[in-house]
Amino acid sequence: MKSFLSIAYLICLTGFTSTAQNPILERYISEGLQSNQALKQRQLDYAVQLSALKEAKGLFLPGVSLNARYTVAEGGRMIEFPVGDLLNPVYSTLNILTASNMFPQIENESFSFYREKEHETKVSLVQPIFSSELIQNYRIKQNYTEIARIGVDRYKRELIKEITKAYYGYQKANNLVALADTAFSLVKENLRVSQRLFDNDKVTIDAVYRSESELSKVEVQQAKANYMLQASVAYFNFLLNRSLDASIELANELPVPPKVSLEDASLMAMQNRDELRQIEQYQQLNQHVTKLHRGSNYPGLFGVVDYGFQGEEYSFTQDDDFLLASLVMKWNLFQGTANHQKVQQSKIEGEKLGELYSETEQQIRLEVINYYYAVQAAFESVQSAGKQTHSALRAYELISRKYVEGQSSLLELIDARTSLTSAAANAIIARSEYFSQLADFEYAMGANSLENYQ
Numbered sequence: 001m002k003s004f005l006s007i008a009y010l011i012c013l014t015g016f017t018s019t020a021q022n023p024i025l026e027r028y029i030s031e032g033l034q035s036n037q038a039l040k041q042r043q044l045d046y047a048v049q050l051s052a053l054k055e056a057k058g059l060f061l062p063g064v065s066l067n068a069r070y071t072v073a074e075g076g077r078m079i080e081f082p083v084g085d086l087l088n089p090v091y092s093t094l095n096i097l098t099a100s101n102m103f104p105q106i107e108n109e110s111f112s113f114y115r116e117k118e119h120e121t122k123v124s125l126v127q128p129i130f131s132s133e134l135i136q137n138y139r140i141k142q143n144y145t146e147i148a149r150i151g152v153d154r155y156k157r158e159l160i161k162e163i164t165k166a167y168y169g170y171q172k173a174n175n176l177v178a179l180a181d182t183a184f185s186l187v188k189e190n191l192r193v194s195q196r197l198f199d200n201d202k203v204t205i206d207a208v209y210r211s212e213s214e215l216s217k218v219e220v221q222q223a224k225a226n227y228m229l230q231a232s233v234a235y236f237n238f239l240l241n242r243s244l245d246a247s248i249e250l251a252n253e254l255p256v257p258p259k260v261s262l263e264d265a266s267l268m269a270m271q272n273r274d275e276l277r278q279i280e281q282y283q284q285l286n287q288h289v290t291k292l293h294r295g296s297n298y299p300g301l302f303g304v305v306d307y308g309f310q311g312e313e314y315s316f317t318q319d320d321d322f323l324l325a326s327l328v329m330k331w332n333l334f335q336g337t338a339n340h341q342k343v344q345q346s347k348i349e350g351e352k353l354g355e356l357y358s359e360t361e362q363q364i365r366l367e368v369i370n371y372y373y374a375v376q377a378a379f380e381s382v383q384s385a386g387k388q389t390h391s392a393l394r395a396y397e398l399i400s401r402k403y404v405e406g407q408s409s410l411l412e413l414i415d416a417r418t419s420l421t422s423a424a425a426n427a428i429i430a431r432s433e434y435f436s437q438l439a440d441f442e443y444a445m446g447a448n449s450l451e452n453y454q
Helices: 002-012 023-035 037-058 083-098 132-199 205-239 262-272 274-295 338-404 410-445
Strands: 063-072 078-081 109-112 117-130 300-311 321-330
Touching: 023 037, 023 132, 037 132, 132 205, 132 274, 132 410, 205 410, 262 338, 262 410, 274 338, 338 410
Parallel strands: none
Antiparallel strands: 063 117, 078 109, 117 300, 300 321
């Protein structure tokens, strides 16, 4: 009886404690942000994007490659060199002028275009000087990286909300189990009193049967409450990546109404919600993609330096080396209408993103309004449930004394006990619902700051 009354009394308390002052919950949230497996997967996605950004940045640095080629050739084109046709008339004239045969007649020469053996070993350095494609590619990677980072922060805020709701869900289940246990003890005591009154011929046997029936009902309530408790324990520990049956510490905490106005809450949401920040990044990304397609019409300029060795045999001497320095321009003058169509597609995607941004703003405003009034209603429910529990408690105390004294019927006692149990359960549920709605409201505003859990 004492434990039942103490639980009911606790529910009736009107003191206020802010949710931000619950160090136990904050500790659990910090633990969840460190160990949650789904969050780790998103952090790995962010790490991948960071690596891709560094890769894109590296494309601005010179590329150095070593190329070696050894060729064996046979056949192919023959190069005719008419050296005889060019020099023999001259030599004949010289022989006549000198009255001698000092200048013999020579044959035309011919040689293969391909040498039988040839090697070329060189180091090539290519330095981009201007490339619109590289510039826009780097900016696109920056946007993807920022989108991934915002995605991590967004999931962290969602995780804070889920851990908070799961914590209060466990608190509700724990209190309902305690309530069911004390109700069981109370009904068992009623059965004992009814049996004693029957033995003393003060009540009929139906009072005993009714008490036994009520005991069976409470046993069912106990089973349901214990099931809810075990499920809430497992889910909370799952979010924290702990053993599913690990114990959970609770703090005595009572609701306090939020002091933010609806206008300030909406303004805060517009400034803080990660969904809007992500869409803004996608809009910038779309702009860079459009510039990337347009940049295909611009020339690219590269500096190329080759240093190496050539010859029929492998020989690396000063007589075999060579050095080439080039300034290379690449300009795609015509590719049909492909680039133009890609630019048009990007513009359309940009318009879609603008519509999505406006729609998301409206959805967020709607969420803030709904949760703002839901929190207000939930707080009123807590106050009302507390008053109902207080009244039910006083009524039960009076009827219980009358029943023991034989001045009240068992039916009145059962009704008073049922009313008190129902009122206490409603108060427990209402308080849990308030904290759950408050967590949703704080998420809608973007008020669950991540800096508190670094």
